Amino acid sequence: MKTPKRLQSLVDEGLIDGVQRQLMSGKEAMVFVVRCGDETRCAKVYKEATQRSFRQAVDYTENRKVKNSRDQRAMAKGTRFGREKQEAAWQSAEVDALYRLAAAGVRVPRPYNFQDGVLLMELVVDANGDAAPRLNDCEFTPEQARAHHAALLGEVVRMLCAGVVHGDLSEFNILLAADGPVIIDLPQAVDAAGNNHAQRMLLRDVDNLRDFFGRFAPELLGSAYGPEIWGQYQRGLLRPEAVLTGRVDADTTPVDLHGVLREIDDARAEESALRLRLQTAH
Numbered sequence: 163m164k165t166p167k168r169l170q171s172l173v174d175e176g177l178i179d180g181v182q183r184q185l186m187s188g189k190e191a192m193v194f195v196v197r198c199g200d201e202t203r204c205a206k207v208y209k210e211a212t213q214r215s216f217r218q219a220v221d222y223t224e225n226r227k228v229k230n231s232r233d234q235r236a237m238a239k240g241t242r243f244g245r246e247k248q249e250a251a252w253q254s255a256e257v258d259a260l261y262r263l264a265a266a267g268v269r270v271p272r273p274y275n276f277q278d279g280v281l282l283m284e285l286v287v288d289a290n291g292d293a294a295p296r297l298n299d300c301e302f303t304p305e306q307a308r309a310h311h312a313a314l315l316g317e318v319v320r321m322l323c324a325g326v327v328h329g330d331l332s333e334f335n336i337l338l339a340a341d342g343p344v345i346i347d348l349p350q351a352v353d354a355a356g357n358n359h360a361q362r363m364l365l366r367d368v369d370n371l372r373d374f375f376g377r378f379a380p381e382l383l384g385s386a387y388g389p390e391i392w393g394q395y396q397r398g399l400l401r402p403e404a405v406l407t408g409r410v411d412a413d414t415t416p417v418d419l420h421g422v423l424r425e426i427d428d429a430r431a432e433e434s435a436l437r438l439r440l441q442t443a444h
Contacts, residue, residue: 168207169280193206196282256349390410
């Protein structure tokens, strides 16, 4: 096929030899199958911010660091330059997450290069060598569902041990390769320790896996792996080889009602004292 304009610079620099076909077009990017020497890879071409429908929610971008203070100020003001920098930061977040997770042994596409808003990475294939399908296009036996669910929980744990929460994990961004599931689409990945919404996102990711595979293996619907995983992470006990049960014991510790009331009274007293000091100062 004719080389898309956004990919021409990669052809000119010899990073890819040619474009075979378009694989998909999503809300934030278009993906093409490309040739690189003797290998077939894929190129993810990010759409311009004005052409995308995906909104960069504050929950995802919270505490993302930008080294250049000028860029940070422009992003905060929402200037055109700031929006361009914000877009670049959004794209590089996926690239950084892919390299970080691949190094940690997480099953994600191997990244090769990122240039001019194009991410060059491994093409995930099925047993026939064709582009692997998404989970939502597949049917499973109960045994297969249980096996894939367990494998993906292991990947979620490995990601969290690497300090990353996917943030939007579901059957729509997991591919079924010849040797098992592969996690894709990571521009919204968040830092587990630096984002106040990480716990909620982790629980949602795990719930999405439970709900999808529970269609084929209904006993999974009663599991509670999310709270178990996050609880081990918070206590510093989570390891990639963690054995999960899917059960969380309820906290039966009696509530110290008197202690809570004392804290409320103390807070009220502090507020009254502050108001008095302010009145005296004026």
